[in-house]
Amino acid sequence: MSLELATRVLGYVGPGVEAEVFVGHTALALTRFANSFIHQNVADATTAVRLRLHADGRTATGSTTVTTDEGLRGLVARTLAAARLLPPDPGWSGLAPPAPLAGEGNWDEATAQAAPDARADQVRAFVDAAGGLETAGYCRTLHWSGAFANSAGQAISGHTAEVAMDGIARLDGADGVARMATGRLSEVDGAVLGARAAAKARASAGAVELPPGRYEVVLEAPAVADLLGNFALYGFNGKAYNERQSFAEPGAEQFDAAVTLVDDTLGVTGIGLPFDAEGTPKSRVTLVDAGVTAALAHDRRTAAEAGARSTGHAVPGGGAFGALPTAVRLEPVAAGAEAAAGAVVDPAAAALVAGVERGLLVTDLWYTRVLDPKSLVVTGLTRNGVWLIEDGEITTPVRNFRFTQSYPQALAPGAVLGVGARTTTLPDSWGMSWCTTPALRLASWNFTGGASG
Incomplete structure (x- = not known):
């Protein structure tokens, strides 16, 4: 159906125009809970058609959700009219040539077709496992299918599925969090997530304020995901x-040798369509190889400017935002001896905590804003749990900090003291992207004050 729509739009464009069409169908179902009960269950299914064309040296883009013949013809007419009004586009890099997909990506029918009861069961398990603490959050399932065709002969299609759960437990103003995303509903355990969030909330009682300064830190996966998202x-x-x-x-060599960072939509943990917004097939791209910056994410336009090739990272709106990795994974280390996790520490971070003489365990970062994009200095806050580590043990809950830190500097050569052996995939709050990461032990993190200033 989607590929048929795409080829139909191409037929309406006519000869003498370079054109590409993406047809995407998104079916999102969301079950939200607050005060420990479900208060909203919504579902939305939308088919959108995006057209980009290059005519007489000018490039224009249009979109519609009206898929009737009249609606599609109107899309073509509006986009052609817009192109005539725009200035010449000397950076036009042409259309993607015909190329087969490198893989089908990840797909799970049970996740794509999950009923509301399946999400409600996960919410119930989360709430019950919190043991009476106030809880809030969501469980969502996503089915995303897409088709692409252009006038150069490229025609491909694919689909993906995702489930994500994000919830907090609260006790006397202290929050604990647990979140994850995966391509399979069967891999989500709301009870495990609820118990973890509740344990963190209970362990945050009586938090003390520590002086600002540089501390050794163990960042759990939700915190590391903020670094990876900003890197992307x-x-x-x-x-x-x-x-x-x-x-x-x-x-x-910009990173510690322990850091290998890849973008891998088609990998085991990857989520997303197997091609980008310009119809370029996706493949694994190593961004950092054992500390050495190895590659950048390019679409056709940025690749042409850099004298490179597209890496399959075009996104809608790329003219403003650029080419973005959407399935970033920080590679874990080989599993070693297991350390006791305890009530507070995520099992994925336990071995890292055990090696810290004095430092901080940080669960999550939020409200992060970039102060200097060139050096990627970021300011933000901790949340959902910070604890003092002494002699490899969690000793004291700590009040939230404000920090100002260069993210690349935090992972620079010699700065990474440990990488976890287990990864967690985290959903992005803003769009169709995901980060998969282990916990990190870092030599220094610059905390500049309390959360209030």
């Missing part, structure tokens, strides 16, 4: 690199 947007973004706004220097 500001660092490995081909547009940012071309504009000299990125810290990335391909070939330079």
Whole structure:
């Protein structure tokens, strides 16, 4: 159906125009809970058609959700009219040539077709496992299918499915969190997540204020995900690199040797369509290889400017945002001896905590804002639990901090003291992207004050 729509739109464009069409169908179902009961269950299914064309040296883009013949013909007419009014586009890099998919990506029918009861069961398990604490959050399922066709002969389609759960437990103003995303509903255990969130909330009682300064830290996966998301947007973004706004220097040893970072939609943990918004098939791209910056994410336009090839990272709106990795994974280390996790520490971070003489365990970062994109200095707050670590043990809950930290500097050579052996996939709050990461033990993190200032 989607590929048929795409080819139909191409037929309406006519000869003498370079055109590409993406048809996407998104079915999102969301079950939200607050005060420990479900208060909203919604579902939305939308088919959207996006057209980009290049005519007489000018490029224009249009979109519609009206898929009747009249609606599609109107889309073509409006986009052609817009192209005539726009200035010439000397950076036009042409259409993606015909190329087969490198893989089908991840798909699970049970997740795509999950009923509301399946999400409600996960919420019930989360709430019950919290043992009477106030809880809030959501469980969502997503089915995303897409088809792409262009006038150069490229025609491909694919689909993906996702389930995500994010919840907090609260006790006397202290929150604990647990969240995850995966391609299979069968891999979600609301009881495990609820118990983890509740344990963190209970262990946050009586938090003390510590002085600002540099502390050794263990960042759990939700906190590390903020680093990876900012690396993707500001660092490995081909547009940012071309504009000299990125810290990335391909070939330079910018990270600790323990850091290997890949973008891998088609991998075991990957979620997403197997091609990008320009019809370029996706494949695994190593962004950082054992500490050395190895590659950048490019769409066709940024690749042409850099004298490179598209890596399959075009996104809708890429003219403004650039080319973005959407399935970033920080590679874990080989599993070693297990350490006792205890009530507070995520099992994925337990071995890292055991090696800290004095430092902080940080669950999550939020309200992060970039102060300087070139050096990627970020300011933000901790949340959902911070604890003092002494002699490898969690000793005292700590009040939230404000921090100001260069993210690349935090992972620079010699700065990474440990990488966890287990990964967690985290959903992005803003769009169709995901981060998969273990916990990290870092030599230094710059805390500049309390959460109030």
